[in-house]
Amino acid sequence: MHMDFEKERRFAHIDGSTMSYLDIGAGQTVVLGHSYLWSAEMWEPQIIALSKQYRVIVPELWGHGKSGELPANTRNLRQVAQRHLSLLDCIGIENFAVARLSVGDMRAVELALLAPQRVAGLALLGTFVGSEPAHSKELYFSMIETVQSLGAVPDPVIDAMLPMFFSSDALTHRQDLVDGFRKRLREAERRKLLESILPLGRMIFGRRDALADLRQLRILSLVITGEQDLSRPPEEGRQMASALGCTFVEIAGTGHISSLEAPSEVTEYLLSLLGEAF
Numbered sequence: 001m002h003m004d005f006e007k008e009r010r011f012a013h014i015d016g017s018t019m020s021y022l023d024i025g026a027g028q029t030v031v032l033g034h035s036y037l038w039s040a041e042m043w044e045p046q047i048i049a050l051s052k053q054y055r056v057i058v059p060e061l062w063g064h065g066k067s068g069e070l071p072a073n074t075r076n077l078r079q080v081a082q083r084h085l086s087l088l089d090c091i092g093i094e095n096f097a098v099a100r101l102s103v104g105d106m107r108a109v110e111l112a113l114l115a116p117q118r119v120a121g122l123a124l125l126g127t128f129v130g131s132e133p134a135h136s137k138e139l140y141f142s143m144i145e146t147v148q149s150l151g152a153v154p155d156p157v158i159d160a161m162l163p164m165f166f167s168s169d170a171l172t173h174r175q176d177l178v179d180g181f182r183k184r185l186r187e188a189e190r191r192k193l194l195e196s197i198l199p200l201g202r203m204i205f206g207r208r209d210a211l212a213d214l215r216q217l218r219i220l221s222l223v224i225t226g227e228q229d230l231s232r233p234p235e236e237g238r239q240m241a242s243a244l245g246c247t248f249v250e251i252a253g254t255g256h257i258s259s260l261e262a263p264s265e266v267t268e269y270l271l272s273l274l275g276e277a278f
Helices: 040-050 077-090 103-114 134-150 155-165 168-173 175-186 190-205 212-216 234-244 263-277
Strands: 009-014 017-024 029-033 055-059 096-101 119-125 221-226 247-251
Touching: 009 077, 017 040, 017 077, 029 040, 029 077, 029 103, 040 055, 040 096, 040 263, 055 077, 077 103, 077 190, 096 103, 096 263, 103 119, 103 190, 103 212, 119 234, 119 263, 134 155, 134 190, 155 168, 155 175, 168 175, 212 234, 221 234, 221 263, 234 247, 247 263
Parallel strands: 029 055, 029 096, 096 119, 119 221, 221 247
Antiparallel strands: 009 017, 017 055
């Protein structure tokens, strides 16, 4: 089953740019955040399931999906999170649960720190809010500089990214996911790359260490990591769960984009959390 997202797409004018978001279903609100280099559609299985009983809001990062350019005065992920809070204010949502993956989770934590009284539940998937380890930071910044110099994402860089996003099983048997990811990067607009996507990458991989800040949060939480997630390995997820004092789940045989590789499992965990949160 596939959903026609264009019928559910909305746009908001936030800080001088246009933010695209999906608004589907009715009831208590769940905000989903997608990974860097993806779009709202990476949550398709969960959107279909959750929207049967919840209102599901899925903002798209600046320069991703159908969103406009990164506002010129954006300097860090806290400011990105503030813009997503502005979107929720704009559409009249006071209380909500948050489920986000990868950089989506980095924004989710900043959002929860900005407005903890408004967040009913927090699900963090495939993420780490500590500072980026030196070895991976060097690698990611090297990739960014290569793309910057070319004004496009070359195939060798895409090939190097694939194991960061997908498990070995998905790389072998889920050609639809791999081909879709490759196509999206090959076709990325030069202007979006240079003015939005790459600057966001520098913020993500040069982020502050917010791990200790998790101990401030008194929010019902859950941390999920794929067993084969090379970008954000399970040990990082365990550190996050320890800081939050919550359950940690490791999904066997799954890579970074667990929402698409293990959709049923991820959906069940989210429904369980939401059932407690509301």
